[in-house]
Amino acid sequence: MNPQLSPDEKREALWQGKLSPKDPQGNPLPFQSPEAEKKYKERILRVKAAIEMEKLPDRVPVTIFPSMFPWKYAGMTVQEAMYDYEKCAAAFKKFILDFDPDLQWGAYAPGPGRFFEILDYKLYSWPGHGVAPDCCYQCNEGEYMKPEEYDALIQDPTGYFIHVYLPRVFGVLGGFQMLPFFPGILEMYGLALTFIPFGLPPVQATFQALFEAGAEALKWVVPIGGLDVELATLGYPTLLGGFTKAPFDVIGDTLRGTRGIMLDIYRRPQKLLNAMEVLTPLMIQMGINSAQATGNPLIFIPLHKGADGFLSDEQFKNFYWPTLKEVILGLIEGGCVPLPAAEGGYSSRLEVVKDLPRGKTLWMIDLTDMADAKRTLGQNACIMGNVPSSLLNLGTPDEVRAYVKRIIEVAGKDGGLIISNGSFFDEAKPENVKAMVEAAKEYGGY
Amino acid sequence: MSEKLVNAIAEMREEEAIQLVRDMLDTGVKPMAILDAARQAMDIIGQQYEKGVYFLPELMMAGEIMGQIAEILKPKLAESPEVKRLGRVLIGTVQGDIHDIGKNIVTFMLDANGFEVLDLGVDVPPQKFVEAVRDFQPQVVGLSGFLTLAYDSMKATIQALEEAGLRDKVKVMIGGGSVDEHVRTYTGADAYGRDAVTGVSLAKKWIGVQ
Numbered sequence: 001m002n003p004q005l006s007p008d009e010k011r012e013a014l015w016q017g018k019l020s021p022k023d024p025q026g027n028p029l030p031f032q033s034p035e036a037e038k039k040y041k042e043r044i045l046r047v048k049a050a051i052e053m054e055k056l057p058d059r060v061p062v063t064i065f066p067s068m069f070p071w072k073y074a075g076m077t078v079q080e081a082m083y084d085y086e087k088c089a090a091a092f093k094k095f096i097l098d099f100d101p102d103l104q105w106g107a108y109a110p111g112p113g114r115f116f117e118i119l120d121y122k123l124y125s126w127p128g129h130g131v132a133p134d135c136c137y138q139c140n141e142g143e144y145m146k147p148e149e150y151d152a153l154i155q156d157p158t159g160y161f162i163h164v165y166l167p168r169v170f171g172v173l174g175g176f177q178m179l180p181f182f183p184g185i186l187e188m189y190g191l192a193l194t195f196i197p198f199g200l201p202p203v204q205a206t207f208q209a210l211f212e213a214g215a216e217a218l219k220w221v222v223p224i225g226g227l228d229v230e231l232a233t234l235g236y237p238t239l240l241g242g243f244t245k246a247p248f249d250v251i252g253d254t255l256r257g258t259r260g261i262m263l264d265i266y267r268r269p270q271k272l273l274n275a276m277e278v279l280t281p282l283m284i285q286m287g288i289n290s291a292q293a294t295g296n297p298l299i300f301i302p303l304h305k306g307a308d309g310f311l312s313d314e315q316f317k318n319f320y321w322p323t324l325k326e327v328i329l330g331l332i333e334g335g336c337v338p339l340p341a342a343e344g345g346y347s348s349r350l351e352v353v354k355d356l357p358r359g360k361t362l363w364m365i366d367l368t369d370m371a372d373a374k375r376t377l378g379q380n381a382c383i384m385g386n387v388p389s390s391l392l393n394l395g396t397p398d399e400v401r402a403y404v405k406r407i408i409e410v411a412g413k414d415g416g417l418i419i420s421n422g423s424f425f426d427e428a429k430p431e432n433v434k435a436m437v438e439a440a441k442e443y444g445g446y
Numbered sequence: 447m448s449e450k451l452v453n454a455i456a457e458m459r460e461e462e463a464i465q466l467v468r469d470m471l472d473t474g475v476k477p478m479a480i481l482d483a484a485r486q487a488m489d490i491i492g493q494q495y496e497k498g499v500y501f502l503p504e505l506m507m508a509g510e511i512m513g514q515i516a517e518i519l520k521p522k523l524a525e526s527p528e529v530k531r532l533g534r535v536l537i538g539t540v541q542g543d544i545h546d547i548g549k550n551i552v553t554f555m556l557d558a559n560g561f562e563v564l565d566l567g568v569d570v571p572p573q574k575f576v577e578a579v580r581d582f583q584p585q586v587v588g589l590s591g592f593l594t595l596a597y598d599s600m601k602a603t604i605q606a607l608e609e610a611g612l613r614d615k616v617k618v619m620i621g622g623g624s625v626d627e628h629v630r631t632y633t634g635a636d637a638y639g640r641d642a643v644t645g646v647s648l649a650k651k652w653i654g655v656q
Contacts, residue, residue, distance in 0.1 A: 125544060130544075131542065131544070131569075132542055134542075134595075135542045135543075135593075135595060136593060136595070138543070138544045138545065138593075140544070141546070141547075258502070258547055259506050262502045262503040262505075262507075263503070263506050263507060263510060265503040266458050266460065266503060266507050267460070309501065309502075309641060310501060310502050311501050311502065312499070312500070312501050315501065315503060367624070388624050388626065389594050389623070389624045390594075390597075390624045390625065390626045390628045390629050391628060393594050393597060393628075394597070394628040394629060394631075395628055422624075423623075423624060425594045426593060426594045426595055427594040427595060427597070427598075428594070
């Protein structure tokens with residue numbers, strides 16, 4: 001991407017790239033029918049207008065952002081979806097064709113089971129590895145970073161990840177502990193001594209496992225990534241460019257864990273703040289890099305430990321929000337559209353997070369009331385949500401329709417709204433999911 | 447000094463609290479008196495949480511400070527102290543779900559409010575709940591779950607209690623993730639709660655605590 005471009009020009013270039021899609025060889029992507037091409041472009045423009053809040057879209061866009069529902073709908077277990085990549089892709093294709101949303105998010109959620117096995121991934125339990133075949137994978141909370149390791153993380157985050165953190169969460173990456181200190185690779189004198197670890201069996205075993213894991217990832221991404229292209233030719237765009245995280249969640253989810261970070265607020269607040277400061281530019285870069293690599297503008301940011309009930313207002317303002325805000329603004333500066341997902345309740349945070357540049361972000365809303373979200377955050381940001389998992393799972397199509405109608409009435413009047421589920425669901429009645437999509441199309445016209 | 451200790455704990459001044467405990471022991475204060483002060487502090491912390499002044503950091507810190515004080519006092523207490531408990535609550539995350547943050551908060555708050563709580567942990571099969579209801583004889587059972595899959599596990603657990611003839615001996619409350627009235631009806635629970643405060647007030651109501 002041309003570094004001379006302004007943030008708005010970078011973002012517009014990504015959108016224009018989406019509107020003139022290319023095949024993997026760089027030629028114009030052939031659509032399967034003129035109608036598919038028309039739908040594809042209409043859908044992108046519909047979502048773009050909703051996000052940018054400058055002019056009204058033709059109607060409220062609708063999307064389904066599920067967890068394991070597409071595969072349960074296909075009658076598969078989560079285990080099958082994780083281990084049979086072709087079946088995984090085929091099931092997701094059927095899901096999109098059957099439910100006909102404006103926007104699709106790709107078949108990436110299950111991930112390649114064999115790949116996690118090769119790496120002996122310890123951070124999660126997945127079917128056959130700690131949870132039953134029909135369960136979604138779940139995080140094993142723990143203190144993967146020790147309190148006394150803050151200084152190492154702050155001084156050199158990449159070095160800390162390579163030498164300390166990754167060997168803890170991947171059983172086969174033990175060899176990384178022996179790797180040299182890379183900034184020490186400077187001059188010819190003594191250089192060979194630095195490289196000795198690469199000759200040692202534990203390090204070589206780690207690299208062998210990495211080659212194998214990389215090959216497995218490629219094997220997986222051919223059908224799964226290929227499906228995004230195929231769905232585009234059928235008229236279903238994706239805009240998901242990658243993901244990043246709030247620095248507080250980087251530390252609180254998978255480094256120190258919930259308990260660890262909550263104690264750190266009292267025991268070592270300054271180190272926590274310094275570590276988040278150091279992680280912030282890395283989290284911005286992570287989002288921008290993957291938006292550029294995929295050509296998709298939306299960068300997903302799942303928000304976890306700052307929800308209602310986790311922190312006080314003061315703690316949210318002092319510890320959670322400043323670096324998250326920096327990440328959001330940095331992504332905007334880099335031409336991306338940040339997509340924070342306010343998981344759980346966010347009612348008490350709306351007044352804090354609402355002051356963002358207008359028309360530059362998309363917020364997924366879970367349990368927060370959509371009218372409240374619209375009144376505050378929704379003045380500057382497009383909001384997306386919030387049909388509850390419980391309703392999709394246990395309600396009736398009529399109840400779902402009524403719910404969608406209400407969201408459109410209270411939050412959709414002047415654009416800036418996308419209808420979707422509020423949280424990432426596995427189980428649901430198909431007729432309820434269908435009712436959500438149909439109701440948005442029926443009541444969402446402008 | 448005991449009032450100073452209560453305040454130090456309730457205001458999260460960890461080092462000061464621990465030092466005070468040591469000083470009090472050195473000056474001959476009885477371990478039971480120190481334990482009483484610590485309990486008073488837990489009461490205050492629980493109330494501050496219910497009022498929305500304290501949140502997770504304070505609950506976790508309170509747990510840490512209490513743990514350290516118990517560690518110091520343990521060798522000095524002749525026998526484990528008799529505590530009058532309001533009632534018994536059995537709690538656990540249902541089968542297939544390993545999320546525990548919410549469940550742990552509810553456990554902490556029930557404990558702070560004077561209930562005897564047996565926490566079965568995560569991914570608890572229905573049969574394990576049944577056995578624990580038989581052995582522990584709780585008045586209240588709390589089922590926790592974050593995933594949509596938990597709805598079915600909660601329903602299966604309540605059915606298992608039914609089949610074991612234990613359903614009418616306990617009140618069942620559910621919580622976590624997206625539970626609401628729909629989920630309550632589906633699972634057959636007596637009530638649901640969106641937060642720990644609701645969990646405590648349900649337990650109080652059912653056990654007849656004013």
